[in-house]
Amino acid sequence: MNITDYRSFNNLPPVAGIASFAEAMQLGLSIDDCVARLKRHHWAFRRLHGIFIQRLAAEPVYELKMGFSLHAHYCAEHAAAWRQRVGEMREPPLGLDVVPHPALEAFFDEILAAPNTGALLVGLYEQALPALRVALQRHLAETNRLVDHPSFRLCRFALIEVDEMIAYGAQAVPAMLPAAGLAALKPWVALLEELLAQAGGLDGSQPEVPGVVQRQFSALPRLPDYVPQRDERFSDPYNMGVHxxxxxxxxxxxxxxxxxxxxxxxxxxxxxxxxxxxxxxxxxxxxxxxxxxxxxxxxxxxxxxxxxxxxxxxxxxxxxxxxxxxxxxxxxxxxxxxxxxxxxxxxxxxxxxxxxxxxxxxxxxxxxxxxxxxxxxxxxxxxxxxxxxxxxxxxxxxxxxxxxxxxxxxxxxxxxxxxxxxxxxxxxxxxxxxxxxxxxxxxxxxxxxxxxxxxxxxxxxxxxxxxxxxxxxxxx
CATH class of the missing domain: 1.20.910 (Heme Oxygenase; Chain A)
Structure with a gap:
């Protein structure tokens, strides 16, 4: 049979509308390859959640506290979705707490340890989340939409909120970091990019670039700071005069x-x-x-x-x-x-x-x-x-x-x-x-x-x- 002559009944959408016949016939990720990527997706959302949570209280700017609260909520729920999906792939959700790669651990540690708000925002919204978006888009492109549709669907849903977070960062970074400050961070940004390359990309799908894992801000562990801070609009934060x-x-x-x-x-x-x-x-x-x-x-x-x-x-x-x-x-x-x-x-x-x-x-x-x-x-x-x-x-x-x-x-x-x-x-x-x-x-x-x-x-x-x-x- 000539495949090009094959049609659905009355040209109804084939394959439940999720793919063309040609797309559904393409080979995609194996279970092992898929699980490896799912674990990386999970790790990224989990680490991002931890960074938002650990930096929230001591961040003085009200709007950023609110943004971090929402983005932590997004990341917690997406991490939960990936955990569940891994458990559906002939593999119990074991190993989800294991560091996928030393360079990837250093990448997120560096962002967590960013010394000021401007650097933190650059790390989160211009490095980590865009790298996660690339990983999710790559999964969509390379997996078979029919056989791996549950993962395909999770990627699509996650991308909606990843894109929303990146759009937030596109406004937040220039608002909080002047051009001179951004220029000063170039060596650190280069380090983050190097760490991602050493890890084979955020999803581990790319060839790993050999090299020694270097650290800058995270050379010493950053202790969590939960002492709340407020910006200058909160002019009298100890005021208890009105009940x-x-x-x-x-x-x-x-x-x-x-x-x-x-x-x-x-x-x-x-x-x-x-x-x-x-x-x-x-x-x-x-x-x-x-x-x-x-x-x-x-x-x-x-x-x-x-x-x-x-x-x-x-x-x-x-x-x-x-x-x-x-x-x-x-x-x-x-x-x-x-x-x-x-x-x-x-x-x-x-x-x-x-x-x-x-x-x-x-x-x-x-x-x-x-x-x-x-x-x-x-x-x-x-x-x-x-x-x-x-x-x-x-x-x-x-x-x-x-x-x-x-x-x-x-x-x-x-x-x-x-x-x-x-x-x-x-x-x-x-x-x-x-x-x-x-x-x-x-x-x-x-x-x-x-x-x-x-x-x-x-x-x-x-x-x-x-x-x-x-x-x-x-x-x-």
């Missing part, structure tokens, strides 16, 4: 102003990714599913922070000038507790959302306020919290024993955390400025409203806020 919860729960305060406090609460959640990064980075010996779930929660908390940012933007308010967002919570937990203790505190706080003051309450406040965007984000925030409670049960409660013990341990850990607001003031780190009246007055001006005298005069000390919240808890 949104007391305002929200006070029935005497005007409901139409309460979304402003909820936007502040959401934006303040920047500190949760900072803290969760330390849990993920320092917890060892867990299944990869643990990393996937906790990184998903970390990204959700970053989303919440940006919801608050967008809420202020929609209201015409410049949070950078009018709001003081602190980092006292993540700073205290990351420097005073061990990873499991931090997770215990996170779970305890999540479980401590009282019926009268929990996520449903905030959603109801958003609805009652007449601010549709506030109601929208609280609707999703509430849904996310349900998911996070499940994550806590799956990974924290089971590790402790039962729910009662988990809550008690979290309470005990939280009680040991010292957030010394008086010391912050006495050491001149902050005056605990009450920034609320200026924010509220500006919002009223933009809305054409007459300020409510009680709301305009709202002020509470940290100590009185604790007492007020205790009273609310007792009555809930």
């Amino acid at each position: 949104a919860e007391v305002f929200l729960y006070d029935l005497a305060m005007p409901v139409e102003a309460k979304p402003l406090m909820m936007y502040y609460k959401r934006l303040r959640e920047i500190d949760v990714p900072e803290m969760m990064a330390s849990i993920i980075g320092e917890t060892k010996g867990k299944p990869w599913e643990y990393t996937v779930d906790l990184t998903r929660q970390l990204w959700d908390e970053a989303r919440h922070a940006m919801m608050g940012e967008i809420g202020f933007l929609r209201a015409g308010l410049d949070w950078r000038k009018l709001v003081r967002v602190n980092f006292t919570w993540s700073l205290a937990l990351n420097t005073q507790l061990q990873p499991l203790e931090r997770h215990a505190v996170l779970y305890f706080i999540e479980q401590g959302l009282m019926p009268k003051t929990g996520k449903r309450f905030e959603w109801e406040v958003g609805q009652a306020s007449g601010d549709a965007f506030s109601a929208l984000i609280q609707d999703y925030d509430w849904a996310d919290e349900v998911l996070h409670a499940r994550i806590g049960r799956d990974w924290y409660v089971k590790a402790i024993g039962d729910a009662k013990q988990a809550v008690e341990y979290g309470d005990a850990c939280w009680s040991r955390v010292l957030i010394d607001w008086r010391s912050y003031r006495d050491r001149g780190l902050t005056s605990h400025e009450n920034w609320w009246p200026a924010l509220y007055a500006e919002w009223c001006r933009l809305q054409g409203r007459t300020p409510d005298p009680a709301a305009l005069a709202y002020a509470t000390s940290y100590e009185s806020a604790r007492a007020d919240l205790k009273d609310i808890s007792a009555s809930a």
